[in-house]
Amino acid sequence: MTKYINNLETKKVLTLKNLVETKENNLNVFSLVERNSLMIKILSLGKDSQVPTHSGTGDVLVNAIEGEGYITIDNETFELKIGESILISANAPHSLKTKENANVFKVLVVQVRAE
Numbered sequence: 001m002t003k004y005i006n007n008l009e010t011k012k013v014l015t016l017k018n019l020v021e022t023k024e025n026n027l028n029v030f031s032l033v034e035r036n037s038l039m040i041k042i043l044s045l046g047k048d049s050q051v052p053t054h055s056g057t058g059d060v061l062v063n064a065i066e067g068e069g070y071i072t073i074d075n076e077t078f079e080l081k082i083g084e085s086i087l088i089s090a091n092a093p094h095s096l097k098t099k100e101n102a103n104v105f106k107v108l109v110v111q112v113r114a115e
Contacts, residue, residue: 022106027050041108069107
């Protein structure tokens, strides 16, 4: 049987935010899918952590699953809280960082690219 989502057991209830560890001043990544047309990851940013400005070749959906943080897209900054999501257009420069008073910012990231 082919497995399309990695690093997870089937038929097991789980909490996504618990799949990746948090360390202060550190970024940790838990990868679920990495294919040419699809990437799904969970990012954990500890206190005072950030993902530097970068861009991708596909649209990116970012969903906050723990803590609070900021996402900057094309030099415009948005605050993201648990349960909130934001869509980033392909090739748009963006960055993420943990909110000043937060100890953690965890997000589920889904990037869809052309096949």
